[in-house]
Amino acid sequence: DLVLIDAGCEIDCYASDITRTFPVSGRFSPEQKAIYELVLKAQAAAFAEIAPGKHWNHAHEATVQVITEGLVELGLLEGEVQALIDSEAYRAFYMHRAGHWLGMDVHDVGEYKVGGEWRVLEPGMALTVEPGIYIGADNQAVAKKWRGIGVRIEDDVVVTRQGCEILTSGVPRTVAEIEALMLAARKDAA
Template identity: 65%
Template structure:
């Protein structure tokens, strides 16, 4: 271990298949099955600062069509959220952007039925996306710091570090959606620094597009 890398920042989550739908699954004892996705949420501390990274990738190297469609949707939601990271933008904007993209995509794919605005207002997306976009990151993985000041969402400032981690989790027993979607859990999480002009993804070196993940799984 190189100097400065001291310990894991939190218990790793290594969740194959439907275990990825259990948000804090840390038993990490199940067998991985061909055709399933594997979600790994893991980070080490470096010079006492925590990292918190999640990637989801196919065990056998290639996404199935339903897995790819949901994965791309989560990635699109993350891109939309990242567009809301800049000084002066309220903390909740990234979350709202992720909710809008995910809800719209879930309608298009047929997992949710109804009008976008109403589904968002009624929080129907929460059956598949039940956590928020992220948290402050620093010397602790869920670092100290207010998210609201006097009832107003805090504005981002240069030097702040946060995670951007949308996800979709379709319970294995979810009878309101077509069978092909059930038991798929996906999260994509990067660590992001707010800069003077926008943001920098500190974890950019870890592949996350469908093409890059399938290439690395082929050993390229």
């Protein structure tokens, strides 16, 4: 089993929003690890698309591309990647956007489109980056080994002049970091 914690908090009138997924057993199963690493790869692709002059949807488009490619590689989706993206077949597993504005509220105010066009990012804007993959426990379209796996990884970023700064980078994110944290927690509990 996996535990997914989506936590928001405030300090000095500013909000944060972070999600981590970790294995109850302390170690990811091979299938959990494959999904986790795919979500992590999608998040890294989104980070690379956050910079001044790029529009709001670039990060989401990057996550959709990576997740769809990965779902095909894992055998969870079948078909040509672009056709699956065009038909939104990935939405059976990734049904939300890649993030939202962040500021004085966890879901802060602000338009995502201006004049019908995706908003262009500017230095100082704060947002979340939170791709996820969710495979229903009752999903008969996938092999049993995949059923019930749900992973989201969310971090907070601010747009800088060169790209973005990950404000929550000090929180364990990789498989190795999560498993090490779980091992340390078990040792502390013993």
